[in-house]
Amino acid sequence: MFQRIKYRLLLSYLVVFASxxxxxxxxxxxxxxxxxxxxxxxxLTAIGKGAAANVEFEKGRLTVESDFRPQxxxxxxxxxxxxxxxxNLINQQGKTxxxxxxxxxQMVQIQTGKVPIxxxxxxxxxxDNGELVGYVRVSQSLEEFNETLQKLDLVLGGGxxxxxxxxxxxxxxxxxxxxxxxxxxxxxLKQFTADASHELxxxxxxxxxxxxxxxxxxxxxxxxxxEKFQAIASATNQMTRLTEDLLLLxxxxxxxxxxxxxxxxxxxxxxLIQLYKPQAEAKQINFKFKLIASLQLIGDxxxxxxxxxxxIENALYYTPSGGIVEIKTSRVGSQLYINVQDTGxxxxxxxxxxxxxRFWRADQSRSYWSGGSGLGxxxxxxxxxxxxxxxxxxxxxxxGSCFTVHLPTS
Numbered sequence: 354m355f356q357r358i359k360y361r362l363l364l365s366y367l368v369v370f371a372s373x374x375x376x377x378x379x380x381x382x383x384x385x386x387x388x389x390x391x392x393x394x395x396x397l398t399a400i401g402k403g404a405a406a407n408v409e410f411e412k413g414r415l416t417v418e419s420d421f422r423p424q425x426x427x428x429x430x431x432x433x434x435x436x437x438x439x440x441n442l443i444n445q446q447g448k449t450x451x452x453x454x455x456x457x458x459q460m461v462q463i464q465t466g467k468v469p470i471x472x473x474x475x476x477x478x479x480x481d482n483g484e485l486v487g488y489v490r491v492s493q494s495l496e497e498f499n500e501t502l503q504k505l506d507l508v509l510g511g512g513x514x515x516x517x518x519x520x521x522x523x524x525x526x527x528x529x530x531x532x533x534x535x536x537x538x539x540x541x542l543k544q545f546t547a548d549a550s551h552e553l554x555x556x557x558x559x560x561x562x563x564x565x566x567x568x569x570x571x572x573x574x575x576x577x578x579x580e581k582f583q584a585i586a587s588a589t590n591q592m593t594r595l596t597e598d599l600l601l602l603x604x605x606x607x608x609x610x611x612x613x614x615x616x617x618x619x620x621x622x623x624x625l626i627q628l629y630k631p632q633a634e635a636k637q638i639n640f641k642f643k644l645i646a647s648l649q650l651i652g653d654x655x656x657x658x659x660x661x662x663x664x665i666e667n668a669l670y671y672t673p674s675g676g677i678v679e680i681k682t683s684r685v686g687s688q689l690y691i692n693v694q695d696t697g698x699x700x701x702x703x704x705x706x707x708x709x710x711r712f713w714r715a716d717q718s719r720s721y722w723s724g725g726s727g728l729g730x731x732x733x734x735x736x737x738x739x740x741x742x743x744x745x746x747x748x749x750x751x752x753g754s755c756f757t758v759h760l761p762t763s
Contacts, residue, residue, distance in 0.1 A: 355536050362532075363524045370520055371513070378509040385505060389498060394461060394473055397491040401475030404433050408477050410486040415477070417444040430494035435477075437487045449494045457488050469495040553596045561589040618648040618689065618760075621658055622680060629665050638672055641679040648682055648689055650762045652740045660736040663729040664693040664744075664756050671697035672753075687762050694755040700748035708746065709734045733758075 400421075409416040417435050423446050426432060432447030440455045451464050451472045464470040470492050477487040564585040567574050574582070626642050633640035668678045676696040683690045700708060709730050730744075737744050741761045748754035 355532055359528050359532055362528050363521070366524050366528075367517060367521060371517055374513045374516060378513060382502070382505060382509065386502060389501065390471075393471060393493060393495075393498065397471070397473035397493055398475060400431070400433075401473055401489045401491040404435070404489045404491070405475055405477040408435065408487065408489070410477075410479055410484075415443050415487050419444075419446060421446060423447060430496065432492035434490040434492070435487060436490065438485060440488075443487065447492070449492050451490065451492050455488075455490065463495070469499065471495055471498075553592070557589055557593050557596065561586060561593065564589060613651050613653055616650055616652055616654050616657065618650055618652075618657065618691070619644050619646060619682070621654060622661060622682070622691070625658070625661055625665055626680065629669060633669055633678060636669065636672075637674040638669060639677045641677060643679070643681045645682045645684060648684065650689060650740075650760055652760070656736045656739065660733045660758070661691070661693070663733045664758070667729060668693050668695035668697065668754075668756075671695060673697065676753075684762075689758075689760045689762060691758040691760070692755055693758075694753065696753040699750040699752050700746070700754055701750055705746060705748060709744070 404419060404421065407418045407420055409418065415435065415437055419433065421433060426447035426449075430449045432445065432450035434445040434450055435443040436455055436457075437443055440457065442455075449468075449470060451462065451470055453462060453464050455474075456462070457474060457476075460474055462472045462474070464472070472490050472492045475489045475491065476485055477489060478484065479486055564582050567582050568579065568586065571579055622642070622644055626640065630640055665678070665680070672678055672695040678693070678695045681692045681694070683692075734744050737758055737760065742759045745757045745759065746754060747757075
């Protein structure tokens with residue numbers, strides 16, 4: 354039980370921590386990408402202004418006198434293009450140039466493809482009268498930019514993985530340390546429950562004997578006294594069953610490996626069917642069964658008998674007259690499946706996960722009947738887990754329930 358809680362706490366911690374790291378990594382990447390893009394834009398704008406300053410406008414014509422060497426532009430994966438006001442290409446330098454149509458109104462453009470390119474368009478303004486005479490379009494390959502982002506992604510991803518690994522180790526240690534006092538308190542509580550249940554046996558037996566003794570001689574006591582002694586005996590029986598159930602639950606972890614032999618589960622189920630058939634007939638319930646012959650497994654016959662007794666009693670109690678209770682067995686590989694299905698009142702979906710809790714009550718339709726301790730399903734689940742299995746349940750209100758016991762053959 355505590356092992357599952359530890360895993361859930363550790364998983365929750367890692368999910369939250371990984372989410373925070375992911376958000377942080379995304380924020381860092383976004384900020385870095387934006388900053389780097391702005392730097393490239395500023396650099397290309399400066400180059401464009403320098404190229405625009407070397408342009409002469411005479412007699413309605415642009416004359417380009419570039420101070421940029423083509424070799425430098427090629428080495429830097431850059432390109433320059435000059436356009437007139439009508440968008441006609443006047444001149445260009447470098448190999449990294451944009452092939453997209455010229456749009457003077459778009460200052461920044463990005464061309465995707467095998468080689469992504471970013472361009473910045475700068476207007477050419479004459480110094481004499483401030484007239485717009487053309488444009489300079491500066492291109493820059495984004496291969497280096499993308500490589501930088503890939504390196505950043507690797508660093509961030511690797512950092513997150515390494516951090517999660519160390520966080521997992523720390524989380525395991527912290528979870529173990531946090532759960533240790535709870536486990537110790539739980540073990541002390543189980544020991545107290547076992548000791549108290551054991552010590553209650555003797556006084557309860559004494560009360561039961563002394564309450565039943567006068568009932569054997571009804572002529573010596575009055576009718577009212579007989580009713581009181583009967584109530585005492587009934588309450589004593591109920592308290593005895595409760596203490597036995599508490600004692601069994603408190604010791605389930607200690608007896609998990611005791612008294613285990615090779616058993617024929619089919620024989621156990623057949624005996625229980627014969628035992629409860631009169632009760633089913635008295636209630637006019639169709640008690641059906643479909644069993645596979647000789648289902649062999651290793652287990653404790655007393656515990657397994659108690660497990661299926663609780664499930665059968667539960668099904669018979671909650672199934673109204675005229676209903677059906679059916680027991681079916683099957684084998685898949687090394688797993689045995691035993692279904693105890695009824696057409697009873699059913700269980701609400703929000704209560705399915707709670708029915709194996711000790712003393713839990715959903716409503717009056719699922720309340721504990723007279724003489725019951727309210728621990729039957731909790732005991733059944735504990736016994737199944739002691740045998741390396743579990744009990745699952747499907748149910749629908751007003752239709753019925755099906756309890757499936759999963760048990761390994763060895």
